[in-house]
Amino acid sequence: xxxxxRRMLQLEAKSTYADVMERAILxxxxxxxxxxxxxxxxxxxxxxxxxxxxxxxxLEHVKPVRQKWFGCACCPPNVARLLSSLPSYALLxxxxxAYVNLYMAMEADIRLSGTPLRLLVRDGWxxxxxxIEIECDEPGAEGEICVRIPDWCESPSWTSSKGEGxxxxxxxxxxxxxxxGDRIDMSLPMTVRVLQADWRxxxxxxKLAVQYGPFVLCAExxxxxxxxxxxxxxxxxxxxxxxxxxxxxxTLPVVTxxxxxxxxxxxxxxxxxxxxxxxxxxxxxxxxxFAWGNRGEGEMRVWLRAE
Numbered sequence: 001x002x003x004x005x006r007r008m009l010q011l012e013a014k015s016t017y018a019d020v021m022e023r024a025i026l027x028x029x030x031x032x033x034x035x036x037x038x039x040x041x042x043x044x045x046x047x048x049x050x051x052x053x054x055x056x057x058x059l060e061h062v063k064p065v066r067q068k069w070f071g072c073a074c075c076p077p078n079v080a081r082l083l084s085s086l087p088s089y090a091l092l093x094x095x096x097x098a099y100v101n102l103y104m105a106m107e108a109d110i111r112l113s114g115t116p117l118r119l120l121v122r123d124g125w126x127x128x129x130x131x132i133e134i135e136c137d138e139p140g141a142e143g144e145i146c147v148r149i150p151d152w153c154e155s156p157s158w159t160s161s162k163g164e165g166x167x168x169x170x171x172x173x174x175x176x177x178x179x180x181g182d183r184i185d186m187s188l189p190m191t192v193r194v195l196q197a198d199w200r201x202x203x204x205x206x207k208l209a210v211q212y213g214p215f216v217l218c219a220e221x222x223x224x225x226x227x228x229x230x231x232x233x234x235x236x237x238x239x240x241x242x243x244x245x246x247x248x249x250x251t252l253p254v255v256t257x258x259x260x261x262x263x264x265x266x267x268x269x270x271x272x273x274x275x276x277x278x279x280x281x282x283x284x285x286x287x288x289x290f291a292w293g294n295r296g297e298g299e300m301r302v303w304l305r306a307e
Contacts, residue, residue: 150214209302
């Protein structure tokens with residue numbers, strides 16, 4: 001998906017394609033590899049229940065933990081290939097324009113209208129900040145530097161030595177003759193969003209997913225206990241809290257939202273007359289999807305029931 005989004009972006013410089021590309025890279029691609037780089041998923045499920053995955057033949061392709069190797073191992077090398085080619089995803093170059101698509105720390109030697117120029121992208125976007133500094137050995141690098149305004153940011157703002165700029169096709173566009181010392185500073189606050197799927201997605205009807213900035217979140221058994229299908233999210237008042245915790249050797253955002261858990265009750269038989277189940281108020285802990293499965297085997301869910 002990231003590859004095809006990049007191809008669309010090369011044909012038409014619109015941030016919509018870069019949004020898809022970023023979502024795929026930061027969630028799907030990264031989730032395919034353990035945080036220590038030693039094991040891999042062949043598929044990225046949005047829901048895992050280890051016992052069901054082991055006993056249901058229809059789910060034999062779904063693994064509750066990443067595997068060291070596969071008989072047909074095309075996916076691990078593809079992950080490595082994509083990660084090694086990230087610069088071509090992060091920047092899109094035209095004759096007189098450079099499009100910054102991914103917020104990652106980098107130094108890039110490019111040309112604007114034939115004149116060499118160096119972009120130094122300082123990575124602080126996990127804290128809602130991105131700065132781009134310019135270095136020029138030769139004067140006269142004239143053209144545009146276009147910085148993506150992500151779809152997950154509700155209140156972006158920026159300052160630039162080239163003035164206020166303008167917005168075009170989802171990018172903040174700054175045009176001028178660039179010189180050493182010029183810079184662009186972007187403020188991109190990351191917030192928690194509760195999302196629902198299009199009504200035509202049958203499996204997600206009545207369910208919600210949570211996103212923090214560009215990161216899709218999930219609930220793990222490690223934080224919430226087993227039987228994740230018994231959890232609900234309070235859609236109208238999620239009351240989210242964001243903290244930073246270490247997972248797999250990295251400090252990552254962890255989001256807590258208000259929810260309810262259905263209480264298990266003994267029943268006389270598989271089916272009984274309907275009655276409203278008892279519930280208790282709980283706090284549901286959500287971690288970035290790409291980091292799931294790095295703290296041992298357990299249940300995982302992205303889409304949770306809505307209250």
